[in-house]
Amino acid sequence: MSLLILAKWLIYVGTALLLGGVAARAWRPDGQPGVRPLALGAGLLLMASAAQVALPLAALGYLTPTDVPAYLQQTVPGRAVLTLLLGTALLLAGALVRWPAWISLAAAGALLWGLGGLGHGAGHGPSVRLLHAAHGGAMAVWLGGVLTLVAWPDGRLAALTRFAPVATACVLVLGVTGMVATWEHAGGVPTLDSRYGRLLLLKLVFVGVTLGVAGLLRRRLAYQGRVDALLSLEVALLSLILAVTASLSVTPTPTHGSVPFGPLLT
Template sequence: MTAILTALGYAGLTLLLGSALARRWLTPGRPGVGPGFAGLALLLLAWGGQVAVTLSTLGMTGMADVLDYVTTTATGRAMLTGLLGATLLLAVEVAAWPALLAAGMAGVTLWGVAGIGHGEGHGAWVRALHAVHAGAMTVWLGGVLALTTARRLPPDLARRFTPAALGSVITLAVTGLLMATEHLTALREWVDTPYGRALLLKLALVAAALLAAILVRHAFARQAWVRLALSREALVLAAVLGVTGVLSTTAPPGGHSEHAHGSASVTVSKSRSVPRCADPETRPHRGTDAPCVVLDLKPQDAAGTPLPAGERAPTGRL
């Protein structure tokens, strides 16, 4: 379910940013703002669903729990940032304000999106990589969708879009490689882990999308079956989004954060006899029915050997 919701979120981002880019540059005046509103709705649905799944798993379903989650957790704040940027971008598009302002709001939206999933917990550099990666994908797929739905498909549209598409592919390759080296530190992890195999599948689909893009270019040159070729490319790129949803919800071999190391046992108690954590400073949520989460953290050194009691773990490690 989480993977499906994540893929829906990426689809919403593509509709929102891709339609704005097409309207401003590729196919001026088209499409209207309808796809942008649909994209915002998908973002709300996807992120709202993710919050609901997370909190329901912990038995935290009160409104106070939801408010606490979206305001006190890194993921929740990233969602709020993304929704704020998306809403302001739509306002800019409806009012037809300058493109520079629209680009700024798109950047805010992408920064919020990058803070959800693997971009969280790795610092500003890796989060920026995720933001640029997502932005390049929206340019590529958004442009293809705009061309597919355009009323006319003259050759100059292909000439206009090709540099942007090529730039997106190069950006995706560079940022993807950098992110892969962040999460996959050994070659065997590419085939021995679910994360590595999902990434290989995504790379295969991207290669198929590149082949489809070449066929689109030839179709434009011949002015024959152009829309069919564009539809094939769009379908392959949609499959890439689906695999990205799976990839984003699959834990990398080294953990979710660059500091993730060590072990912890977590006990969640929903007993009425323990309605809340005893220490207000460690209680994650204020609701009187919130379960108590008890962490038993075991410090380890860089090799994974448990440390003696009282000895500090290396910086950033548990």
């Protein structure tokens, strides 16, 4: 279970580096980040996706050479991994050769659709999977943007000003998709009687603290103060939110339940 949570966390981090990095290029005045962080994100996605395939097959004892192709082609999580990797490859290629924006948007959509089909999203219809995809995309753009602000401090104040509306839009998307998905999974307001409810409460606490830090950062920015410590704290909190989210994704929901590796649906 812990390895699966780690793999899911690495997928989230890889998505933030790649997708969040590509998005940052659109609003940062200096066009950062460069190719290396994007390639690192793609590498993490490839490695963690391989774990998403290997772990359930090993747990179920399906270790013959034909099992991996069958899993990838005939199960919802397997096809989701293929879609995620296709989007990853196209998005990285688009960043390398500077494809038109609409191609990069289509590649990002494929990556997020694959991401939405992992975990609880595999056991629901397209609408719920879309919620998971939008939720993951908003988090990736938010964390990826903050990471670029930490890693490339030159022109940070100007970049922060341009990032503020992007971050606000991400928070709104996260709030709406999170509430709807929670209602779907918990059948209403979740209680603390379940592990799912307790993890969700922990996530909400981290989100609340992160929003508080973001508010302080904006205030500090308005007075032209130093923001290094606040940005680093925001990155740490967002990383913790991803860790809790990864754990939530393999935790049975109160209404639908889930096996640790997600339903194997044809």
